[in-house]
Amino acid sequence: MKRTANIGALAAMLLAGSLAQAADPLAAISTAARTDKAFSGFSAERGAALWERKGKDWSCSTCHTTDPRQAGRHTVTGKVIKPMAPASNPARFTDSAKVEKWFKRNCRDVFNRECTAQEKGDVITWLRSIKP
Amino acid sequence: MNTTRDLQRLSAATALCLVFLSAPLAARADGAKKPAPTNPVWQEECGGCHVAYPPRFLPAESWKSMMGSLDRHFGTDASLDARAAATIEAFLVQNAKRSKTGQKADGSILRITETKWFRSEHDEISAAKWKSPAVGSAANCAACHPNAEKGSFRERDIKVP
Structure with a gap:
């Protein structure tokens, strides 16, 4: 009996934990994007275009390849990067802190500036629209 | 009461001595004398872009300076939130390469491949081999050291592709 109760409590804790993290990073x-009056939603098409846009030396596709269903490779270190499309890698875009950390770093690497909320939303919308 | 405290102090001091005494053993290139120190934040964050290079590869001064310039990290932005950065820096400094007594560590080198020991350990590797597709970059330790991800670089494990 006691054991069942413990398992129940554990399950409740895990559920609460996963609910706390379940907020969609895109939300x-x-x-943030809506603070711009001109905002009229995200566009997968614009996201796809941004993916290929070359900044200083690189584009997103330099490391992540032109097919986000495939694994990429860090252009400097050679480290394999798991696919960015949730169709191939469901863990993508499930953790807001991670999403923000990588957008900040990688947009600075590629475009020498941080990306706007519009750009981030467009890219996520595109990547999520990709079928397996 | 005092005895307990003295004992605690003594054991803390002993532990500290052991740490210092065992450090040179762990610092040997092929010395798998004890498991390499690890830290989950270091593994996750540093290992996100490359092998999480063992702290023993650079002196504390080098690590401190590297952690202070993560937004310009060898041509990329590797910035971290302050909490993760502090955790990682403490781990790196605590397990850093220790200089021989009386010698001052050279903290100006940030690139592991520019250190004297790295160069001498790899002097038989040709420029062509470094650039071969299987290796690609000296940052790719795992190309020849299959257990690099686990912090082990033992001589007998080496397989040059």
Whole structure:
């Protein structure tokens, strides 16, 4: 009996934990994007175009390849990067802190500036639209 | 009461001595004398872009300076939130390469491949081999050291592709 109760409590804790993390990272980005009056939603098409846009030396596709269903490779260190499309890698875009950390770093690497909420939302929308 | 405290102090001091005494053993290139120190934040964050290079590869001064310039990290932005950065820096400094007594560590070198020991350990590797597709970059330790991800670089494990 006691054991069942313990398992129940553990399950409740795990559920609460996963619910706390379950907020969609795109929701927060969308809230930020809406502060711009001109905002009219995200576009997968614009996201796809941004993916290929070359900044200083690189584009997103330099490391992540032109097919986000495939694994990429860090252009400097050679480290394999898991696919960015949730169709191939469901863990993508499930953790807001991770999403923001990588957008910040990688947009600075590629475009020498941080990306706007519009750009981030467009890219996520595109990557999520890709079928397996 | 005092005895307990003294004992605690003594054991802390002993532990500290052991740490210092065992450090040179762990610092030997092929010395798998004890498991390499690890830290989950270091593994996750540093290992996100490359092998999480063992702290023993650079002196504390080098690590401190590297952790202070993560937004310009060898041509890329590797910035971290302050909490993760502090955790990683403490781990790196605590397990850093220790200089021989009386010698001052050279903290100006940030690139592991520019250190004297790295160069001498790899002097038989030709420029062509470094550039071969299987290796690609000296940052790719795992190309020849299959257990690099686990912090082990033992001589007998080496397989040059």
